Amino acid sequence: MTLEFIKIAVFVLLISGMSYAVGRLLYALAKINVSALHIASSPILGLGTLATQLWIYGLLGVPWNRWLLVLPWVLLAVILRHRLKVSPHNAWVGLGQAKSKFNQLDNLSKTLLATGSVFAIAYFASLILQPFATSDILAIWGFKAKEFFINQQVYVTPRLTETVNLSRFYHIDYPPLLPLMADVFYVMLGHVNESLFKAMQVIFIVSGGASMFIFMRAFLAPLHKNLAAVFTFLLIAVPQFLPMLFQFKYMGYADYPLAILFLLSTLFLVRSIGKPVSSDWCLALVFASMAAVTKNEGLSFLGIVLLILGVMFVVQVRKANPKTNRYSIVRYLVVAGALVLPTIVWAIYKQRHNMTVDFKFSNLAESGMNPIERLRTIFYYIWLYISTNPIFHWELAALVVGTVAALWYRSKIALLILVVVGLQLTTYVLSFMFSPYDLKFHILSSIDRLLTQVLPITILLLSASLLTMSAKTKSSNKGPARPS
Amino acid sequence: MKIVVVVFSVAWAIFSLITTGYEVLQPKWRERLRQSPTDVQANAGGIYNRGAWRLPLTDKNSPETAVLFVDQEKGLLHALPIVYRLNPTYLVPLYNEPLTQDIAVSDPDNTLRKVLTSPDASIIYYVGTEETLDHSADLLQGYQQTLVDAENDLIFVILERKS
Numbered sequence: 001m002t003l004e005f006i007k008i009a010v011f012v013l014l015i016s017g018m019s020y021a022v023g024r025l026l027y028a029l030a031k032i033n034v035s036a037l038h039i040a041s042s043p044i045l046g047l048g049t050l051a052t053q054l055w056i057y058g059l060l061g062v063p064w065n066r067w068l069l070v071l072p073w074v075l076l077a078v079i080l081r082h083r084l085k086v087s088p089h090n091a092w093v094g095l096g097q098a099k100s101k102f103n104q105l106d107n108l109s110k111t112l113l114a115t116g117s118v119f120a121i122a123y124f125a126s127l128i129l130q131p132f133a134t135s136d137i138l139a140i141w142g143f144k145a146k147e148f149f150i151n152q153q154v155y156v157t158p159r160l161t162e163t164v165n166l167s168r169f170y171h172i173d174y175p176p177l178l179p180l181m182a183d184v185f186y187v188m189l190g191h192v193n194e195s196l197f198k199a200m201q202v203i204f205i206v207s208g209g210a211s212m213f214i215f216m217r218a219f220l221a222p223l224h225k226n227l228a229a230v231f232t233f234l235l236i237a238v239p240q241f242l243p244m245l246f247q248f249k250y251m252g253y254a255d256y257p258l259a260i261l262f263l264l265s266t267l268f269l270v271r272s273i274g275k276p277v278s279s280d281w282c283l284a285l286v287f288a289s290m291a292a293v294t295k296n297e298g299l300s301f302l303g304i305v306l307l308i309l310g311v312m313f314v315v316q317v318r319k320a321n322p323k324t325n326r327y328s329i330v331r332y333l334v335v336a337g338a339l340v341l342p343t344i345v346w347a348i349y350k351q352r353h354n355m356t357v358d359f360k361f362s363n364l365a366e367s368g369m370n371p372i373e374r375l376r377t378i379f380y381y382i383w384l385y386i387s388t389n390p391i392f393h394w395e396l397a398a399l400v401v402g403t404v405a406a407l408w409y410r411s412k413i414a415l416l417i418l419v420v421v422g423l424q425l426t427t428y429v430l431s432f433m434f435s436p437y438d439l440k441f442h443i444l445s446s447i448d449r450l451l452t453q454v455l456p457i458t459i460l461l462l463s464a465s466l467l468t469m470s471a472k473t474k475s476s477n478k479g480p481a482r483p484s
Numbered sequence: 485m486k487i488v489v490v491v492f493s494v495a496w497a498i499f500s501l502i503t504t505g506y507e508v509l510q511p512k513w514r515e516r517l518r519q520s521p522t523d524v525q526a527n528a529g530g531i532y533n534r535g536a537w538r539l540p541l542t543d544k545n546s547p548e549t550a551v552l553f554v555d556q557e558k559g560l561l562h563a564l565p566i567v568y569r570l571n572p573t574y575l576v577p578l579y580n581e582p583l584t585q586d587i588a589v590s591d592p593d594n595t596l597r598k599v600l601t602s603p604d605a606s607i608i609y610y611v612g613t614e615e616t617l618d619h620s621a622d623l624l625q626g627y628q629q630t631l632v633d634a635e636n637d638l639i640f641v642i643l644e645r646k647s
Contacts (some may be wrong), residue, residue: 002520237500
């Protein structure tokens, strides 16, 4: 292990710590009563916020430098110092509590978490060390990060937008959040270092894994405590993530961060059941909104989350006092509008720069196939891929088992997750329906990553039947179940 | 139902443990720990380490034609792609004849040969099959080859023109 490797690892951990601090400051600013799940999700929230800050700086013409990036947060920390309750004593107490909780775990859980941690460390090392090599990271994600960094704004050189073939290759219509996240690292470092582009994904590994474990542990207790570790281990160890986190094939792509954003949004969505106007629904929307500006597949996810939260809200409003309705509706719409603002800004940017959408209804007619025939062809190629790749047999089986369990128990939690997974997969099939590309090429070159995007929420779906039973038990024993 | 979910989840976890554990225990990637990230990236053509901005030129339709090209002379903001789905306009100044998209998609050998004979091709990142590389063995004599990685039937090789 070289000194340079250690320096990069330490730098990534420092920026992760900074992202965590920004996330905590946001929670303090919003006066959210912070739970363990909030703490676990803070680094991703913070990194996304810092990236958005750079985006705003670019729009306003503010130069990108480390002092201007950090200064607002330092000032905010000073202003909110009383709310933060940060002190060495509190930190020590918090560490003591975490240690105590870890000691309470059974041996199976400890072993699984230790093994999962070893895998995560191996991923981190490989993320630093693998060369920056494959086409999408070079041409799309890493390239955009460099262009943004050089231009000090979300801006891609016009020559790439002027030629249809080139703009397709560089996918200039792909959203900017992941390159902007890398730019946070570049700005703090002062120059580009492509090892950081890949290594920053460790934030998603740790934050995603910790969020999953905390959520499952709270929700599954007291019946299936050790199963929380099994599902968390699955989230870290499933081989579908190897090409994204360990090998060079898809390393640095946006699919893994997107998958974790889907997971976090869904976790907060589940917590929103029965209380749609709360910080939880805000966070479900925040992470869905981040997904929408991370990759185009996140747009449909944001739509699904908005739809579900809207239905929850309407149901609640109809039950509530009519006098409070008007205020609640206005507040709901204002907050929801503010949270999806980045998506709207990006849509305006795309329109102003003539970035056309490849997926059109007319493509179906132009394909010369009728809808049924095309649908059959789509499922044929999807099945062809899954049936010839054993690691995806497990995911398909998990979808089947999870769906049957959800329909069997018909709990709100399980059905909610099933709706999210089902609708998201449906949008993928629809995108193939209206794809301008050769179906065989399009499906076989993307289906593995699309299925991996929904893998974390598929694991959540699988566990939903157990969540249901535990929640019911808790409900009958201690009142309404609510994860920490 | 509960039993089915639990048994399936545990079986999947065991499968993942074995599959991912096997990969993590491979010595290949751990050997890389002995090198500095700069060296690894330099071997893969890191832009800062070699002072060159890379420009990827790949045909995503076929991994066999995925050729990444570096132009040491031109900066990122000035260089233009040469061999991707190719816009003949960009090719004319660099090649005496336009290279069309059809050639790139259907003829990986020819695409690679075009790049190898380009006067601007000082460093080439080749990701593709060994067979395609073998077909250009005569031209490759002028290039130093460094194997970076190999996975399944694909190899990632850096071709650097001998001075």
